[in-house]
Amino acid sequence: MGAVVDAVNQDLNGSLAEKKPTVVFVLGGPGSGKGTQCANIVEHFGYTHLSAGDLLRAEIKSGSENGTMIQEMIKEGKIVPSEVTIKLLQKAMLQSGNDKFLIDGFPRNEENRAAFEEVTKIEPAFVLFFDCPEEEMERRILSRNQGREDDNVETIRKRFKVFLDSSLPVVQHYEAKGKVRKIDAARPITEVFESVKATFAPKNEKAE
Ligand SMILES: Nc1ncnc2c1ncn2[C@@H]1O[C@H](COP(=O)(O)OP(=O)(O)OP(=O)(O)O)[C@@H](O)[C@H]1O
Ligand SMILES: Nc1ccn([C@H]2C[C@H](O)[C@@H](COP(=O)(O)O)O2)c(=O)n1
Ligand SMILES: [Mg+2]
Secondary structure, eight states: OOHHHHHHHHHHHHHHHHHOOEEEEEEESSSSSSSHHHHHHHHHHEEEEEEHHHHHHHHHHOTTTTTTHHHHHHHHHOOOOOHHHHHHHHHHHHHHSEEEEEETTTTOSSSHHHHHHHHHOOOOOOOEEOOOHHHHHHHHHHTTTTTTTTTTTHHHHHHHHHHHIIIIIHHHHHHHOHHHHHTTSSSSHHHHHHHHHTTTSHHHHOOO
């Protein structure tokens, strides 16, 4: 069984690497507006939007063997093991038929980042980072109304802590490589998108 799984993984990696996809990581705190802005980017620039959180939620709904574990981790605001999330991302990338991806909410910690690099050999073209004060993010999440199990005050606080402790260091990693395009996300949606658009000028899209 292990050998079969390894062979499938090898195949996923091989097919993806051949496509040499353009990947933009979209990071920012919970409720900073990643999903909202990704929808605009898809419309204007032809990217495929892959939200790691959405893929994990779909995995729970599918009744997969990992579903219960994923559900528990999301409820606690914790980060699901990289192996699980990366496999979902790889499959979605291959199934999309596209070669330009917005990977939203990933990498969420150092383990995510290192594992993705190791497994896929893909370096992001750049990292969009939505910078937003915590009070504003909390306000937005509490009025989001999408029925997400983690949109409650208790879990939100845990997600904020994980963001500060584990996700910001990933942003700093890419900052040191000159790959971060920081956006002031505390403004109205249309104003934020004006800044986002500028980051998709052709010079920014090439991998550095
Ligand atoms: N610039 C903005 N101003 C006001 N409200 C916004 C703005 N951007 C997004 N919102 C709203 O805030 C809520 C959270 O936005 P969104 O789901 O895009 O955030 P997110 O970063 O993807 O969050 P999460 O990490 O929890 O998935 C949504 O209800 C959205 O409509
Ligand atoms: N790389 C990731 C992304 C998300 N998750 C889990 C934990 C998050 O709190 C939750 C919701 O993600 P969001 O939709 O807010 O981006 O999903 C993870 O474990 N690993
Ligand atoms: Mg989102």
